Amino acid sequence: MTGQGRDPAFLAVRDLTKRFGGLTAVSEATLDVREGSITGLIGPNGAGKTTLFAMIAGFEQPSAGLVLLDGEEITGRKPHDLAKLGLARTFQIVQPFAGLSVRENIAVGAFLRLPKRRDALALSEEVGQRLGLGPQLDKPAAALTVAGRKRLEVARALATRPRILLLDEVLAGLNPSELRDFLPVLQDIRAGGVTILMIEHVMQAVMSLCEHVHVISGGRIIASGEAAEVVGNPAVIEAYLGPGAAQRLAAHA
Amino acid sequence: MTLRETLPILGFLIGAVLVSLFVTSNVVLNFLVFTLILAIAAQGWNLLGGYGGQYSFGHAAFFGMGAYVSAILQQRFGVNAYPAVAFGIAAAALLGYAIGAMVFRAGLRGSYFALVTLAFAEVLRILANATEITGGAAGLLISLNLGAGNLQFADRSSFLILGAVLLAFGMLITLALEKSRLGAQLVAVRENEAAAAALGVDILAVKLSAISLSAALTGAAGALYTQYFLYIDSNIAFGTWISVEALLAPIIGGAGTVFGPLIGALILQGLSEGTKMLIGKIPGLDLIIFGVLLILVVRFPLHRIPGLLAARWRGKGTP
Ligand SMILES: Nc1ncnc2c1ncn2[C@@H]1O[C@H](COP(=O)(O)OP(=O)(O)OP(=O)(O)O)[C@@H](O)[C@H]1O
Ligand SMILES: [Mg+2]
Numbered sequence: 001m002t003g004q005g006r007d008p009a010f011l012a013v014r015d016l017t018k019r020f021g022g023l024t025a026v027s028e029a030t031l032d033v034r035e036g037s038i039t040g041l042i043g044p045n046g047a048g049k050t051t052l053f054a055m056i057a058g059f060e061q062p063s064a065g066l067v068l069l070d071g072e073e074i075t076g077r078k079p080h081d082l083a084k085l086g087l088a089r090t091f092q093i094v095q096p097f098a099g100l101s102v103r104e105n106i107a108v109g110a111f112l113r114l115p116k117r118r119d120a121l122a123l124s125e126e127v128g129q130r131l132g133l134g135p136q137l138d139k140p141a142a143a144l145t146v147a148g149r150k151r152l153e154v155a156r157a158l159a160t161r162p163r164i165l166l167l168d169e170v171l172a173g174l175n176p177s178e179l180r181d182f183l184p185v186l187q188d189i190r191a192g193g194v195t196i197l198m199i200e201h202v203m204q205a206v207m208s209l210c211e212h213v214h215v216i217s218g219g220r221i222i223a224s225g226e227a228a229e230v231v232g233n234p235a236v237i238e239a240y241l242g243p244g245a246a247q248r249l250a251a252h253a
Numbered sequence: 254m255t256l257r258e259t260l261p262i263l264g265f266l267i268g269a270v271l272v273s274l275f276v277t278s279n280v281v282l283n284f285l286v287f288t289l290i291l292a293i294a295a296q297g298w299n300l301l302g303g304y305g306g307q308y309s310f311g312h313a314a315f316f317g318m319g320a321y322v323s324a325i326l327q328q329r330f331g332v333n334a335y336p337a338v339a340f341g342i343a344a345a346a347l348l349g350y351a352i353g354a355m356v357f358r359a360g361l362r363g364s365y366f367a368l369v370t371l372a373f374a375e376v377l378r379i380l381a382n383a384t385e386i387t388g389g390a391a392g393l394l395i396s397l398n399l400g401a402g403n404l405q406f407a408d409r410s411s412f413l414i415l416g417a418v419l420l421a422f423g424m425l426i427t428l429a430l431e432k433s434r435l436g437a438q439l440v441a442v443r444e445n446e447a448a449a450a451a452l453g454v455d456i457l458a459v460k461l462s463a464i465s466l467s468a469a470l471t472g473a474a475g476a477l478y479t480q481y482f483l484y485i486d487s488n489i490a491f492g493t494w495i496s497v498e499a500l501l502a503p504i505i506g507g508a509g510t511v512f513g514p515l516i517g518a519l520i521l522q523g524l525s526e527g528t529k530m531l532i533g534k535i536p537g538l539d540l541i542i543f544g545v546l547l548i549l550v551v552r553f554p555l556h557r558i559p560g561l562l563a564a565r566w567r568g569k570g571t572p
Contacts, residue, residue, distance in 0.1 A: 057451065083453030091451070097444035108441040111434045112453035120434070160453055 009068075010035035010195055011056070011087075011164055016065035018051050018219075025051040027219040028065065033164070033212075035070075038186065038196045040210035040227065042203075044240055048219040049199045050092050053166050057089040058082045069164070083112060086163030090153035090170055092199070096141035102128060103137040105152055109159030123159055131155040131185060147178045158189060165189065167198040171205050183209060203231070215239065254425075254432050261512065262424045269417030273410035282409035286481060288522040289416030290474050294495060295502035295514035296423040297471030302500065303508035304427075304436060305463045306443030307362075311370030312471050312499040314352065314377050317490035318345040319472025324393050324479045325386055334404035338476040345472020346465045353464035357457055371496065378491035392486030395479065404480050412481050419477060420515065423470050427511050430466075439463050440509075471499060501543055505550050520546070 009032030018026040026048040033039045043049055054060040056067050058079040067075045069087060077085075088109075097105050103124050110120040110127070128137050131151045136144060141152060150170045157165055167186075171179060179202065186209060190196055200206050206213060206227055213230045215223040217239035223230050230236055234246035241249075276282060298312050323341030326332040332340075356369050381387040388394075399405045406412055430436040438459045441449040446456055479485055489495075498521060503509075506517025524546065525539045532538065 059447070059450075078455075079450040080453045080455045083451065089451050091448065095445050095448035095451075097441055097448065099444055100440065104437070104440075108437055108449065108454065109452040111437050115434050117432050117434070117437075120437070156448075156452055 009033055010070055011197065012066075012068040013052070013056065014066040014068070016052065016055055016067065017063045018048070018055055018060060019063045024219050026055065026216075029216065029219070029221050031214045031221055031224060033195060033197050035195055036190070036193070037211055038190050038198065038209050040206045040213040041197060041199045041216060042201070042206060042213060043216035047216045047239075049216055050168055052216065053089060053168055053199065057087060057166060059089075083160055083162075086161070087166070088157035088160045088162035088164070089166040090150075090157050090168055092168040092172075094149040094153050096144070096149055096152055098140070098142040100141055101138050102133055102141055102144065102148075102152060102155075105141050106133075106155045106159045109156040112160045127155050127159045130188070131158070132181065146173045147175075147182075150174065151182070154185075154189075158194070162194060164195040164197065167196060167200075169199050169201060171200055171202045174202075179205065207231070254429050258428060258432075259425065262421050262428070265424070265512075265515070266417055266421045269413060273413045273417075276410070279409060282413055284522060284526055286409055286412045286416055288518050289413070289420055290478050290481065291495075291498050291502060291522065292515040292518035293416070293420050293423055293477065294471045294474035294499040295506075295518055296420065296427060297467045297469070297474065298499040299467075299503040299508060299510075299514045300427060300430065300470065301463045301467035303503050303510070303513065304430065304443065305439045305460065307460065307464070308367050308500065309370040309464075309467075309496075310367040310500065311372070311374035311496050312467075313491045313493060313496040314370065314374040315345040315349055315468035315471040316475035316478070316495045316499070317374070317377055317381065317487075318348045318468075319475030320479045320485050320490040321381060321387055321393070321475075323476040324395055324485055328393060328395050329386060333402075334480065338404065338473075338480070341476040341479075342469050342472045345475065346469035348472075349464045349466075349468025350461060352468075353461045357460045357464075371493075374491055374493070374496055378487045381487035381491055387487065390486070392484060392489075395483040397483065405483070415480075416477060419473060423473075424511050424515075426466070426470070431511070435459065435462055443509075497540070497543070501547060505546060 011033040013029055013031045015028045015030055016026060017024065017028055029052055041049055041052070051060060055062045058077050061076050066073060069085060074082060074085065097108065103121065106124040106128050107120045110123040114120045114123060125137065128134060131154060133148065133151055133155060136148060144152060154167065154170055171182060174182060183205060186196065198210070210227050213225065213227045214221055215230055215236050222235050222239055223233045237246040237249060272285065294312065294316050297315065298309060302308050319341040322344040323337040326337035326340055327334055352370065352373055356366055361369055382390050397405070399407050438449065438454045441452070441454055442456055442459055450456055475490060502517030502521055503514045504517065505520055506515065507513025521543065524542050528538060528542060
C-alpha cells in the first residue's frame with residue numbers, strides 16, 4: 001500500500017503514535033506525501049491532525065513510529081533543526097510576534113537562510129507581497145484581521161524557503177472571497193517547488209487543491225486516495241456523520 | 254547599522270565630553286559617574302531582558318563577578334588593571350553562559366527564571382562574604398596607584414569620559430544587535446518561543462548568546478565600579494541593590510531600546526539623590542520611591558517615549 005522502496009515518498013510517516021497519558025491521540029498513523037504534491041489531511045474535530053503535525057515538525061515527541069524526510073529519518077528532531085532541513089509548519093491557533101510589524105515577523109523566517117538583514121528584509125518584502133500582505137507590511141502584526149494573520153503564518157513559514165510546508169487549517173475562518181483569493185496563492189507556492197501537506201476542513205478547497213487526501217479519525221488513518229474517491233468512501237462518511245450514515249445516504253439516493 | 258543610526262550615540266559622547274570639560278562640581282561629577290556605571294549595568298540587563306524578554310533578578314551576579322575578578326587580580330596577584338578588567342568581563346560572560354546553560358536548558362522561564370537568577374546572586378554574595386581571597390566581610394581595598402597606565406584617575410572627569418565611552422560602546426553593541434540576525438531571533442524568542450522555533454530559531458543558542466553578552470556588559474560596569482571607588486565588599490558587588498537598579502532603569506527608561514537604560518538610570522539616580530537632599534538619608538527610602546515610580550510607569554507607559562522618538566528619528570529620512 002505504501003509503495004515504500006519502489007517510489008520513496010518525500011515525507012513518509014510510519015506507524016506514528018502519540019499517547020497523552022491514557023488518551024491515544026494518534027494511533028499507528030502511516031501516510032506518504034509525494035514530492036511536489038498538495039496533499040490533504042482531513043478528519044473530524046479531535047481526530048489527531050494537529051498532533052500528527054506536531055510530531056512531524058518536532059514539537060511533540062512520538063510515543064512510537066518513524067518520520068522520514070526525503071529518505072532521511074527525522075523522528076523526534078528539534079523544530080529548528082527540521083526548519084533548517086526544509087520542513088516548515090504553521091499553527092492552527094495563529095502565533096504572530098504581536099509586538100513586531102508584519103515585515104519583521106516575516107523577516108524572522110527569512111533570517112533562517114539569509115544572515116544579512118538587508119537580504120532578509122528584501123525577501124520578507126517579496127514574500128509579503130506574494131501573500132497579499134503588501135499594504136500591511138509596516139503595520140503591527142497584532143492589527144491584522146483573522147485572514148491577515150493566516151496569511152502571515154504562511155508568509156513566515158514560506159520565508160524560511162522550505163521544501164515542504166505543513167499548513168494547519170490556514171483557510172479556516174476565511175470568507176468566500178478571501179478563500180477565492182487564497183487558493184491560487186497556495187497553488188503558486190506549489191508551482192514554486194514546495195510540497196504542501198495541509199490540514200483542512202473546507203472541503204471545497206480540499207477538492208480543488210489536493211490530488212491526494214488522507215483521512216484520519218479517532219487517531220487512525222482510515223482512508224487514503226484521490227480526493228473525489230475518498231469523500232465517497234463509506235468509512236469516511238461514517239467518521240464524519242456517525243455510524244450507519246453511509247447506508248442511510250445510499251438508501252436516499 | 255548606518256552612520257545616521259549611530260548619530261544619537263555620538264551626540265551622547267560629545268555631550269559627555271563637554272560636561273567633563275565644563276562641570277567642575279565634584280558632587281555633580283560623582284553623580285554622573287555613578288549614573289553611568291548604573292546605566293552600563295542596566296544596558297547589560299536590557300540585552301537579555303529588554304530584547305530577549307528574560308527578566309533576570311540577579312544581574313548582581315555578573316556585576317559582582319566583574320568587580321571581584323578584576324579587583325582580586327589586581328590586588329592579590331599584581332595584575333595590571335587593563336588585563337584585570339578584561340578578565341573580569343570575561344569571567345562575568347562565562348558565569349552568564351554557565352547560569353544560562355543550567356536554567357535555560359532546564360526550560361526555566363518567567364518568574365522561575367527571575368527567582369533562580371536571584372538565588373545565584375545571593376549564593377555568590379554569601380560566598381564572597383565568607384571566603385578569604387575576596388577579603389570576606391571586610392571587603393577588598395585596591396591600593397592607590399594613580400595613573401592612566403593603572404586605570405586610576407585623580408579627577409572624576411576622566412572617569413566620566415571613561416564611563417561614557419564604555420556606555421557608548423554598550424549602546425553600539427545594542428544597536429548592532431538590533432540590526433542583526435541574532436537580534437531579530439532574540440526578539441522573536443521574547444514574543445513567542447514556539448513560533449520562533451518553527452521558523453528555525455535555536456532558542457537555547459540564542460538565549461545563551463544573549464545572557465553571555467548581557468553578563469559581559471554588566472560585568473564591565475562592575476569592573477568600572479572597582480576602578481572608581483577602589484573598594485568593594487560583598488553587599489556592594491553582589492548586593493540586591495544593583496540587581497534591582499539594573500532591572501528598573503531599562504523598564505522605566507524603555508526596555509528594548511538603545512537609550513532606555515541611560516534615561517532610566519538618570520531618572521532613578523536623580524530621584525534618589527533629589528530626595529536625599531530634600532529629606533535627608535533614610536535607609537530604604539530609595540526603594541519606596543522606585544516602587545512608586547515602577548507602578549506609575551507600568552500604569553502610564555511613558556517609557557514608550559524614547560521608542561517613539563527613535564521611530565520618528567528613523568522615519569524622518571525614509572521616503
Ligand atoms: N497536549 C495534549 N495533552 C493531552 N491531550 C491532547 C493534547 N493535545 C491534543 N490532545 C488531545 O488529542 C486529541 C487530538 O487532538 P488534535 O488537536 O490533534 O485534533 P485535531 O484533529 O487537530 O482537531 P481539530 O480539528 O479540532 O483541530 C484530542 O482529543 C485532544 O484533546
Ligand atoms: Mg487541529
